[in-house]
Amino acid sequence: MTDVEHLFRTYNAALVRYLTRRLGDRDWAEEVAQETFVRALRQDTITNERAWLFQVATNLVRDEARKDARRRRHLAILAEEERESVVEPESTLERAQEAVLARKAIDTLAERDRLALLMREEGLEYPEIAEALSLSPGSVGTTLSRARRRLVESYEALQKERELREKNAAS
Amino acid sequence: MQHPDEGTIHAWIDGALTAEEAASVESHATQCQQCSAAIAEARGLVAASSRILLALDDVPAGVVPLPVPKARAWYARNDLRAAAAVLFVASASLVVARGRQDAPPGMSDSVSRSMDTAVPTSASAPAVTSTAAAEARTMAAAPVRKVQPESQVGRQRAGAELSGDAALRGGAANSNRVAEASAAPPTAVAPIVAAPVARDRMTVTNEADFSGKGVRGGAAAGIDSGLTRRIGSSQFALEQVVVTGVASEVPRAARADASASAQALRIVRADTSQRARTIVYEVSEGVEVTLTQTEPTSFDQPTVVQGRSAGAAVQAPSAPLPVPPALATVPPVTGSPVTVMKAQINSISWADSITGRSYTLSGALPRGELEALKARIVAQRQQGVPLSRE
Numbered sequence: 119m120t121d122v123e124h125l126f127r128t129y130n131a132a133l134v135r136y137l138t139r140r141l142g143d144r145d146w147a148e149e150v151a152q153e154t155f156v157r158a159l160r161q162d163t164i165t166n167e168r169a170w171l172f173q174v175a176t177n178l179v180r181d182e183a184r185k186d187a188r189r190r191r192h193l194a195i196l197a198e199e200e201r202e203s204v205v206e207p208e209s210t211l212e213r214a215q216e217a218v219l220a221r222k223a224i225d226t227l228a229e230r231d232r233l234a235l236l237m238r239e240e241g242l243e244y245p246e247i248a249e250a251l252s253l254s255p256g257s258v259g260t261t262l263s264r265a266r267r268r269l270v271e272s273y274e275a276l277q278k279e280r281e282l283r284e285k286n287a288a289s
Numbered sequence: 290m291q292h293p294d295e296g297t298i299h300a301w302i303d304g305a306l307t308a309e310e311a312a313s314v315e316s317h318a319t320q321c322q323q324c325s326a327a328i329a330e331a332r333g334l335v336a337a338s339s340r341i342l343l344a345l346d347d348v349p350a351g352v353v354p355l356p357v358p359k360a361r362a363w364y365a366r367n368d369l370r371a372a373a374a375v376l377f378v379a380s381a382s383l384v385v386a387r388g389r390q391d392a393p394p395g396m397s398d399s400v401s402r403s404m405d406t407a408v409p410t411s412a413s414a415p416a417v418t419s420t421a422a423a424e425a426r427t428m429a430a431a432p433v434r435k436v437q438p439e440s441q442v443g444r445q446r447a448g449a450e451l452s453g454d455a456a457l458r459g460g461a462a463n464s465n466r467v468a469e470a471s472a473a474p475p476t477a478v479a480p481i482v483a484a485p486v487a488r489d490r491m492t493v494t495n496e497a498d499f500s501g502k503g504v505r506g507g508a509a510a511g512i513d514s515g516l517t518r519r520i521g522s523s524q525f526a527l528e529q530v531v532v533t534g535v536a537s538e539v540p541r542a543a544r545a546d547a548s549a550s551a552q553a554l555r556i557v558r559a560d561t562s563q564r565a566r567t568i569v570y571e572v573s574e575g576v577e578v579t580l581t582q583t584e585p586t587s588f589d590q591p592t593v594v595q596g597r598s599a600g601a602a603v604q605a606p607s608a609p610l611p612v613p614p615a616l617a618t619v620p621p622v623t624g625s626p627v628t629v630m631k632a633q634i635n636s637i638s639w640a641d642s643i644t645g646r647s648y649t650l651s652g653a654l655p656r657g658e659l660e661a662l663k664a665r666i667v668a669q670r671q672q673g674v675p676l677s678r679e
Contacts, residue, residue, distance in 0.1 A: 121382055121385075122378055122381065122382040122385070123378060123379050123382040124382075126378060135346060138345065138346060138348055139342055139345040139346065142345065142348060143348065144348050144349065144350035145350055145351065148350075152374065155378065156378075159378075159381050159382070159385065213344075213347055214347075216344040216347075217344045217345065217347045217348065219344070220341050220342065220343075220344035220345050221345065223341060224341075224342070224345065235338065235342070236342070238303065239339060239342055243305065244300065244303065244305040257296070258296075258300070258305070259295075259296035259297055259298075259299045259300030259303070259305065260294075260295070260296030260299075261296075262296075262299050262300075262303070263295040263296050263298070263299040263331065263334075264295075265338070266299070266334040266335060266337075266338040267295075267334055269338045269341055269342075270334050270337045270338055270341065273337075273341050
């Protein structure tokens with residue numbers, strides 16, 4: 119079996135998750151994933167399947183995602199403010215707030231760093247990441263270290279900021 | 290090798306170095322305090338970023354409103370469309386397959402790793418212990434962690450596990466936690482073992498059998514308390530279908546197709562005192578519920594307190610979920626437990642009319658979810674789900 123079907127069964131979930139994290143929109147992620155597999159259908163052979171799939175998916179979203187990121191940032195800010203004025207069960211509220219923070223934090227990364235990190239989270243090995251993003255294999259480690267540091271530091275800063283706001287709001 | 294740079298350290302953590310490069314880093318680190326501290330910090334960053342990314346999975350689907358299905362043709366139904374899409378893909382692949390002369394190219398090694406695991410399958414990922422001071426982002430009280438197959442932690446078994454047993458993580462968000470040996474005095478640089486990461490195992494014969502032995506396995510011992518203070522008291526819906534992953538395992542690492550509700554709840558901890566028995570179940574990462582069972586009468590319960598001490602002595606987080614093997618710590622993102630403060634604990638109680646026992650299930654979840662969990666737990670206990678995790 120060639121297997122786009124096999125490819126699909128093996129990689130779809132990881133691809134969708136990667137895309138969801140990248141795009142912040144599951145419906146969109148699923149569309150792109152599907153488009154990726156359709157492209158795979160047209161291929162005779164694919165040597166490194168996972169790297170290929172992630173590369174194609176990444177390319178499909180690249181430009182659109184950049185534009186989208188800007189709009190999204192704005193909306194996220196609005197949304198968070200909105201949410202704070204709505205009474206919701208604790209768990210949902212906190213979960214949503216974390217998602218907003220995570221979104222903002224990951225948006226502070228350079229695109230390539232962000233993509234590399236998201237691919238790594240899906241288990242791609244360094245050579246695959248290098249292939250998918252046209253990086254030199256030796257630079258993947260540096261890229262990931264930079265991405266992780268940036269993500270965590272941004273997140274923590276945002277968290278402190280929010281805590282401060284909440285404290286001020288309460289007083 | 291002199292002081293590996295940050296990129297190299299991360300590559301080492303991710304298992305991306307060659308055997309020689311890795312050995313070189315390891316041997317350097319055993320002699321260099323600065324580098325072993327850098328390694329500890331890097332591991333903290335790896336774990337923290339995995340956890341942050343988990344929050345991005347919590348995104349609703351189906352948000353775009355569909356056209357009002359007033360006069361919707363039968364063929365426009367989404368589930369039919371989805372089925373058609375699958376058929377399309379399937380038949381297209383059949384067509385492609387038939388058109389081929391040769392056998393399809395052999396699957397690359399990467400394929401053999403199913404999507405179920407976001408773990409980079411590097412069994413050689415070293416487990417490095419770190420000094421507490423060096424870990425800015427790890428728990429303050431980080432004891433030395435040694436990966437030892439014949440651990441003093443009872444029934445633990447080491448193995449490079451890539452089980453599909455992920456969830457969330459979630460999507461897995463469970464991290465692969467290395468069981469910690471109990472308190473050996475922390476050394477500056479612990480022996481670096483290029484060994485597969487130990488996975489906790491619990492072998493309790495019968496959930497209802499609360500003898501101390503089941504608990505003493507240590508594998509059943511408490512969760513790394515750092516875990517419960519994650520970036521938020523995130524709670525994942527039981528019904529989540531696309532499992533959140535962690536590359537880990539962690540992160541991320543999610544099981545492709547599992548939905549939490551299909552699995553028996555994992556028991557984190559079990560304690561027995563004179564009249565009451567408590568079992569702590571893990572609903573999803575960082576989310577637990579406690580079932581308290583009290584006997585109606587009778588004081589002839591074995592006063593087994595081993596469970597508690599085992600739990601305390603061996604704070605071994607057990608991790609069903611794969612995560613980059615080197616993530617032995619799952620540090621809170623910030624030092625302060627931002628989340629704990631706001632969790633509201635609910636509980637529900639009921640009585641078993643036959644045995645006369647009364648039960649209470651409590652957790653930081655809405656009542657509705659507790660009710661659903663109650664049903665699962667009751668069913669699970671009735672089936673006598675064996676607790677050994679394979």
